[in-house]
Amino acid sequence: MSRDRFTLVGRETNCHIYEGDGTRPIREEDVRVLYRRQRVEFPEEIGGWRHSIEEEELRNEALGLPHRWNNERFAVERITVSRNHLAEDPVVTLTLQDADYYDFLTTSLNLERKQKNGLTLREQYLEGEDPALAPAWMNCSFGINVALETGKDGRMLFSRRSAQVAGPNSSRWNSSANEGMARQHDLPGDGSPISLHAVARRALFEELAVHATDELDLELLGFGLDLNNHQWAAFFRAVLPELDEDTLRLRWTRGVTDKWEHDRFEFVPADPESVLGFIADEPPERWTPCAPALFYLALVRGAVRRAGDDPAARFAVETAEQRVIEARGL
Template sequence: MLIMRRDRFTVIGRETGCHIFEGDGTRPIREADIRVKYRGTRVEFPEEIGGWRHAVQEEERRKEALGLPHRWNNDRFAVERVVVTRTHLAEEPVVTLTLQDADYYDFLTTSLNLERKQRNGLTLRKQYLESEDPVHAPAWMNCSFGVNVALETGRDGKMLFSRRSAHVAGPNSSRWNSSANEGMARKHDLPEDGSPISLHAVARRALFEELAVHATDELDLELLGFGLDLDNHQWAAFFRAVLPGLDEDTLRLRWSRGVTDKWEHDRFEFVPADPESVLGFMAGEPAERWTPCAPALFYLALVRGAVRRAGGDPAARFEVETAEQRVVEARRP
């Protein structure tokens, strides 16, 4: 049987744990071409994995009863499938994302147990992510979908890097990540009026809750693509956001006055948004200090910025490649 091996994004000589499923940064995916379908049916675990989930739930309840730190459950989505097609004439990407019901304990059940052996002797990673195409893993393996935003300040031309706090659960704590990141949740992102879920609305929520970017702030927001974290098996949407009227000083002043989810990050770095400076910052931090998909997100954002400055010429992406070569050469012994 032929097994589909998904390639891993590589930058500044480092192979990451991220597979870019769609998008190269040269053009955005239009909001009208994102079709999110929601099926209100809950994911179903195989019997053995369902037992693992029960154990997760009981352990968190035990810790809560004892007054210990614990993870609280919330309603999330499971990714049933992601399908990409093209429009007939312009060949613009059209993405259909189909979601089911899941919760945070469902996510913990698989994400914390990818290396755990089942009774058949196979780990979840081996059976569903290595022996099969991980893109087509069953929905119960896909109980996380994150919206990731690379933010640029327009007034002073800087890119924002955020380091996840050590208090955040999961394998990405204390690592450099996107400027803002938000996992989709049914409470916040499923419209009560029955209208479709909007990934752009989730991105705006992430910017507000984590970075205090308000609805009244001018915002240039583009969806650049989709990725799959092959290390932790999590789907992600990649956005580039530019705030024409804000700068580093203004944002830091806002943060000092309170942010809804201030606990999610413990450090921020503003770096000049030109390719050489951004890639130089990435190269200056060890590979293990990055989440798997953050480098891919920022690279796509750099490409998009170069293309827009060139009036839409996709060949401008090679400006980023040239800058990358300079960064690599400067760090050779």
């Protein structure tokens, strides 16, 4: 089963919006994260691929060569979406298992590698079947993506991932902040449930120096699936009412926990025409697959809120998109 691909400013992306249209948020209390302490299990052949990756990384580490550090992550067993019986608001259940970074590399680096049966992983699990229902060992990545607006000067922040970041999305424009979920950081020690909103706050702190004392308006807008790299994502909109571009840039000069993850930032006026114009003016190959979808949802949510929560305000974004397309002959 194929999944439809999000299209913006005349460009089809490799992102599928699994849930959400930007008109309403998914409330924090309506997101249930179930964690099963069970490690993903690879088929025997794929397990051999993983063993080879681990041996190579450990060998490089012993020789003092560049290597990838293995950290504990989560694998997505399933995502289910239902509606509550009152206002039919979305209720999302995310079920996770144990995985690590080498597990992720095993599949993400080998999607085009042929198995003994003659099929690649992509052919067998992502094209021959519904990619949203792929087995857990194919889903060893779940990312939190945040579109950040500065409320004081009305700017939207675009971040370009550094060339130092491993993976296919290095040196590409991405969300304002992006964080992969990790057991070390995101699994509460007191046994309480995992919070996606807490991971989003961690992403803002570690990558953009947004502190817990900063006033923050944070909403979960939906979930997406990167169909090219097969990575799940949660989409958040964040507004900092009391901060502006100058304040954030000054903070960054004084140190950021994960400063190395980005090598360029652009603050763009947060109105739909300016944001969509920035997206259209950068070649499509310079974008991560799901970043345009994230910023579109954030624009829709902003328009709806300004209109007193009228969902029809989303068409203001559609109108702005048409102006951008016509102005650029797209």
